[in-house]
Amino acid sequence: MLGFKRGAARRQTCPIACGGGANRVYYHPMKTQILPSLLAADFGRLAEEILRAEASGADALHLDIMDPTFVPNISFGPDVVSLAKRTAPGFYRNVHLMMNRPDLYLDAFAKAGAQTIQVHVEADCDLHSVLRRIREMDLRNAIVLNPETPVEVLAPYLGEIDEALVMTVHPGHGGQKFMAECLPKVAWLRERRPELDVMVDGGVNGETATLAAKAGANQFVAGSYLFAQKDMAAAVADMRRRLA
Ligand code: DX5
Ligand code: ZN
Numbered sequence: 725m726l727g728f729k730r731g732a733a734r735r736q737t738c739p740i741a742c743g744g745g746a747n748r749v750y751y752h753p754m755k756t757q758i759l760p761s762l763l764a765a766d767f768g769r770l771a772e773e774i775l776r777a778e779a780s781g782a783d784a785l786h787l788d789i790m791d792p793t794f795v796p797n798i799s800f801g802p803d804v805v806s807l808a809k810r811t812a813p814g815f816y817r818n819v820h821l822m823m824n825r826p827d828l829y830l831d832a833f834a835k836a837g838a839q840t841i842q843v844h845v846e847a848d849c850d851l852h853s854v855l856r857r858i859r860e861m862d863l864r865n866a867i868v869l870n871p872e873t874p875v876e877v878l879a880p881y882l883g884e885i886d887e888a889l890v891m892t893v894h895p896g897h898g899g900q901k902f903m904a905e906c907l908p909k910v911a912w913l914r915e916r917r918p919e920l921d922v923m924v925d926g927g928v929n930g931e932t933a934t935l936a937a938k939a940g941a942n943q944f945v946a947g948s949y950l951f952a953q954k955d956m957a958a959a960v961a962d963m964r965r966r967l968a
């Protein structure tokens with residue numbers, strides 16, 4: 725299984741003809757990926773924190789965008805996505821839109837440098853057209869599911885997504901406890917789309933990532949666990965060892 729490559733390899737033709745566009749050619753499904761969530765970074769040193777995450781050997785940066793009518797918090801917007809692009813151009817940017825109207829902001833986040841755009845199934849928009857629009861912009865799309873939402877609602881979208889994100893906490897804040905009861909949703913997705921990238925987000929550390937991997941997840945967002953480490957690279961390496 726090929727992993728995604730950074731830098732110069734980025735715009736080469738895909739060696740396994742995945743059908744992806746210019747931004748997707750190097751991002752092959754089902755690789756184990758670890759994504760530090762910038763929400764847990766020291767906001768007074770954002771550029772350094774982005775570089776620290778990149779240097780840790782993690783696969784991509786997870787950027788949490790919050791609309792306070794969708795979650796009980798506000799984080800940051802497209803400017804931080806473009807900061808990430810400027811600071812670490814080769815570090816893949818996975819953008820999680822916790823927003824009621826992601827349709828109104830797709831262009832802004834694409835312009836800022838998002839490479840995957842994740843939208844919630846609970847959002848108040850025409851999801852089919854949002855998912856299509858993201859692909860038309862040559863980005864990867866993903867659909868996100870809150871803990872209280874039954875996974876079956878994803879059935880009509882399964883043929884239209886590059887990735888699914890199963891929330892393992894209630895979105896809005898970092899540092900919450902992992903909800904293992906969400907893992908059957910991961911297994912449901914894995915069974916129906918064996919090659920799909922399935923991500924978990926919330927309360928992820930070395931131990932809970934292993935539980936999620938057993939259920940079928942292959943992408944792991946970790947915020948407070950990774951950014952709290954003095955040696956993030958060692959923590960990423962330890963997670964990889966456990967997930968291997
Ligand atoms: C929660 C966000 C998560 C958050 C995870 O609303 O979507 O990405 O940063 O943080 P931890 O890993 O601390 O639970
Ligand atoms: Zn997130």
